[in-house]
Amino acid sequence: MLAVTGIGELLTLAPDGDVLGVHHDATVVITDGKVAFAGPAREAPALPSDALRIDARGALCTPGLVEPHAHPIFAGSRAGEFDLRARGATYGEIQAAGGGILATVRATSAATDEELVASTLARLDRLLDHGVTVCEAKTGYSLDVDGELRLLRLLGEVKRRHAIDLSPTLLAHVPPPDCSSGEERRGFVERFRAEAILAAARAGAEAFDVYCDAGAFTLDETRALLGAARASGLALRVHAEQFTNTGAADLAAAMGARSVEHLEQIAPPAIAALARAGTVCNLLPGAALTLRLPWPDARRLVDAGCAVALGTDLNPGSSLTESLPLMMSLACMQMGLGCAEAWRAVTVQAARSVGRGDAGRLVAGARGDLVLWDAGDHREVAQHFGVNLARTVVVGGQVVRGG
Amino acid sequence: MLAVTGIGELLTLAPDGDVLGVHHDATVVITDGKVAFAGPAREAPALPSDALRIDARGALCTPGLVEPHAHPIFAGSRAGEFDLRARGATYGEIQAAGGGILATVRATSAATDEELVASTLARLDRLLDHGVTVCEAKTGYSLDVDGELRLLRLLGEVKRRHAIDLSPTLLAHVPPPDCSSGEERRGFVERFRAEAILAAARAGAEAFDVYCDAGAFTLDETRALLGAARASGLALRVHAEQFTNTGAADLAAAMGARSVEHLEQIAPPAIAALARAGTVCNLLPGAALTLRLPWPDARRLVDAGCAVALGTDLNPGSSLTESLPLMMSLACMQMGLGCAEAWRAVTVQAARSVGRGDAGRLVAGARGDLVLWDAGDHREVAQHFGVNLARTVVVGGQVVRGG
Numbered sequence: 037m038l039a040v041t042g043i044g045e046l047l048t049l050a051p052d053g054d055v056l057g058v059h060h061d062a063t064v065v066i067t068d069g070k071v072a073f074a075g076p077a078r079e080a081p082a083l084p085s086d087a088l089r090i091d092a093r094g095a096l097c098t099p100g101l102v103e104p105h106a107h108p109i110f111a112g113s114r115a116g117e118f119d120l121r122a123r124g125a126t127y128g129e130i131q132a133a134g135g136g137i138l139a140t141v142r143a144t145s146a147a148t149d150e151e152l153v154a155s156t157l158a159r160l161d162r163l164l165d166h167g168v169t170v171c172e173a174k175t176g177y178s179l180d181v182d183g184e185l186r187l188l189r190l191l192g193e194v195k196r197r198h199a200i201d202l203s204p205t206l207l208a209h210v211p212p213p214d215c216s217s218g219e220e221r222r223g224f225v226e227r228f229r230a231e232a233i234l235a236a237a238r239a240g241a242e243a244f245d246v247y248c249d250a251g252a253f254t255l256d257e258t259r260a261l262l263g264a265a266r267a268s269g270l271a272l273r274v275h276a277e278q279f280t281n282t283g284a285a286d287l288a289a290a291m292g293a294r295s296v297e298h299l300e301q302i303a304p305p306a307i308a309a310l311a312r313a314g315t316v317c318n319l320l321p322g323a324a325l326t327l328r329l330p331w332p333d334a335r336r337l338v339d340a341g342c343a344v345a346l347g348t349d350l351n352p353g354s355s356l357t358e359s360l361p362l363m364m365s366l367a368c369m370q371m372g373l374g375c376a377e378a379w380r381a382v383t384v385q386a387a388r389s390v391g392r393g394d395a396g397r398l399v400a401g402a403r404g405d406l407v408l409w410d411a412g413d414h415r416e417v418a419q420h421f422g423v424n425l426a427r428t429v430v431v432g433g434q435v436v437r438g439g
Numbered sequence: 440m441l442a443v444t445g446i447g448e449l450l451t452l453a454p455d456g457d458v459l460g461v462h463h464d465a466t467v468v469i470t471d472g473k474v475a476f477a478g479p480a481r482e483a484p485a486l487p488s489d490a491l492r493i494d495a496r497g498a499l500c501t502p503g504l505v506e507p508h509a510h511p512i513f514a515g516s517r518a519g520e521f522d523l524r525a526r527g528a529t530y531g532e533i534q535a536a537g538g539g540i541l542a543t544v545r546a547t548s549a550a551t552d553e554e555l556v557a558s559t560l561a562r563l564d565r566l567l568d569h570g571v572t573v574c575e576a577k578t579g580y581s582l583d584v585d586g587e588l589r590l591l592r593l594l595g596e597v598k599r600r601h602a603i604d605l606s607p608t609l610l611a612h613v614p615p616p617d618c619s620s621g622e623e624r625r626g627f628v629e630r631f632r633a634e635a636i637l638a639a640a641r642a643g644a645e646a647f648d649v650y651c652d653a654g655a656f657t658l659d660e661t662r663a664l665l666g667a668a669r670a671s672g673l674a675l676r677v678h679a680e681q682f683t684n685t686g687a688a689d690l691a692a693a694m695g696a697r698s699v700e701h702l703e704q705i706a707p708p709a710i711a712a713l714a715r716a717g718t719v720c721n722l723l724p725g726a727a728l729t730l731r732l733p734w735p736d737a738r739r740l741v742d743a744g745c746a747v748a749l750g751t752d753l754n755p756g757s758s759l760t761e762s763l764p765l766m767m768s769l770a771c772m773q774m775g776l777g778c779a780e781a782w783r784a785v786t787v788q789a790a791r792s793v794g795r796g797d798a799g800r801l802v803a804g805a806r807g808d809l810v811l812w813d814a815g816d817h818r819e820v821a822q823h824f825g826v827n828l829a830r831t832v833v834v835g836g837q838v839v840r841g842g
Binding site for chain 2: 116416
């Protein structure tokens with residue numbers, strides 16, 4: 037049993053409270069890895085003398101954060117490409133200098149299993165440092181069928197070795213560079229459908245994601261791949277409307293996708309469709325910041341009734357960060373979200389996106405994941421940006437960071 | 440003696456090397472608090488057996504960072520105002536809700552000396568965590584003469600108690616709210632000139648800064664205050680052209696100011712004047728991000744021959760952050776600086792801005808301040824954003840963070 041007492045502000049995200057379920061002078065009790073009590077200290081149960089106690093000394097206590105969109109398994113550095121872009125190089129110049137996604141594919145193929153597992157574990161360590169206890173994790177830096185299944189297997193190994201609860205996703209990122217003819221491309225999509233997606237479900241993938249955009253998969257290819265994934269029992273995700281508007285968000289809504297990603301270029305009819313379908317919109321401010329794209333219009337999506345989650349988009353090219361709190365800051369500063377909406381976006385909404393109904397809330401029966409923050413209230417975590425305020429992280433009732 | 444060996448990439452910022460003075464497989468030796476050697480390992484002097492050694496294990500090693508613009512001494516939280524702004528409140532609504540600079544002035548006046556010293560020390564701890572070893576620090580949250588001198592005295596106490604080398608600045612922030620008539624206002628400016636500025640030089644201030652903008656001091660008031668400061672031997676700084684173009688940057692150049700701050704709204708003739716005068720342009724991306732202002736055009740300033748430094752602008756309202764590395768990321772992502780220019784902006788250029796000629800460089804005779812980073816090369820520190828990659832921080836040859 038773990039009891040956290042002296043909490044200055046507690047966010048339970050309980051569905052029957054105010055929007056965040058705020059309590060002051062609160063206590064959380066975790067038994068057998070699950071929340072037994074979370075609420076006002078005066079209503080807390082009597083604690084046995086052998087309970088492990090943490091005095092929060094007035095700190096903010098929230099559920100563990102849920103990362104709904106990450107590409108954590110890759111090798112190599114694209115810092116040179118970052119510098120070229122900063123100095124004004126065009127996309128073509130970056131490609132000519134050996135940059136872009138294929139640089140990561142080459143480095144990832146050349147890396148040993150041990151190297152990939154070690155670097156992915158280090159990235160999860162940094163996510164955990166910043167309060168994340170549940171994390172979606174995509175393959176995507178091999179491109180071919182065997183290579184993507186290798187990355188899925190390695191994500192399984194990482195999951196067994198880390199405190200973070202990983203939710204693996206098979207990603208169809210872009211067609212491999214050897215698919216130059218239409219026939220080769222059709223052959224690749226067919227192999228991905230028949231082999232990768234079928235095998236992925238058996239190899240521990242919970243979801244399938246496809247990148248539908250200019251330079252990636254077409255809308256027809258996306259439809260075919262999603263159909264196969266649905267038939268295999270995988271949850272569906274779609275990278276949609278990032279650089280160009282392809283209609284992928286409408287398709288995702290129509291096919292009952294669990295989430296859509298990016299949405300920088302989304303149009304109003306698709307917004308209404310996503311709201312009706314209950315598809316979670318995973319917005320990724322880190323990519324917009326890094327690539328100098330327009331910010332995703334979180335305000336408009338929330339006002340239209342969409343479920344909005346925030347992710348880091350952790351990846352080696354367009355968003356190299358493990359700080360989900362910084363994404364909250366960016367959403368409040370630039371995307372029109374209030375602090376309460378930003379907190380919901382990295383807890384209950386992100387938990388929906390990752391299919392973890394028992395995460396993102398501190399209510400009786402939920403998983404015993406929580407974070408104590410060096411902050412007096414929840415708004416300070418969004419305001420005080422770029423520094424890590426997560427003081428203590430608890431996963432399943434075990435203290436895994438701080439104390 | 441401290442010897443750092445096994446450095447994968449060393450930035451010396453030596454004036455005779457390439458722009459960053461890069462060496463691979465390098466060593467740094469610090470004796471009596473000063474750099475005795477910094478360069479290729481094969482050229483390093485023989486080390487006595489009792490030298491303290493740190494093996495960098497291939498890490499990046501740079502000079503300690505220099506923060507050229509911070510408001511670290513204040514009390515109270517403006518997280519409520521942050522949330523209001525995020526949800527679209529106007530400036531008037533925020534003022535009506537008790538927000539704005541006067542909220543901080545009230546909280547700072549109500550705080551005890553001990554509280555102010557403790558919270559300022561905690562902010563310096565976070566700056567040091569992120570690699571800062573020299574920091575400019577402004578008063579400014581009292582407004583009246585006695586209160587500003589109190590803050591200056593407390594900054595002196597903080598300086599004595601912290602490893603960071605603080606450079607205190609007296610700031611004329613905005614006229615106090617009781618200066619409603621023209622006569623009262625003239626009286627205040629005259630008192631500030633005759634009393635605060637004179638006393639500040641004796642109380643340890645190295646510089647005087649004035650905020651010239653709509654709602655703050657006029658150009659004529661700014662000229663009068665700067666004249667008095669120059670006569671008192673203080674270095675001059677000017678908050679110029681942030682919200683409106685007042686001509687303050689031209690004035691600063693004409694008066695030989697050491698630095699100008701913000702510059703979001705600067706016009707081309709003033710840019711040329713700043714370049715000619717050698718006045719350092721302290722750009723503050725954290726404020727532009729927080730307030731959704733246009734980004735300062737660092738590219739244009741550098742191309743015009745200006746010296747550009749980057750600061751956090753650490754303050755409770757418009758930029759609550761202690762991460763100078765994040766400012767480098769923002770400058771590369773949004774303001775057109777290459778990684779090498781961003782590094783110069785937080786080392787040699789910032790050191791000029793703070794009047795520390797022996798900081799921001801690792802050359803024989805410079806101060807023995809350095810940082811080891813969890814990064815293979817200098818570009819990764821800018822690319823990998825929002826997480827703290829500073830692994831070890833050394834001040835004057837003493838290890839003060841990590842090891």
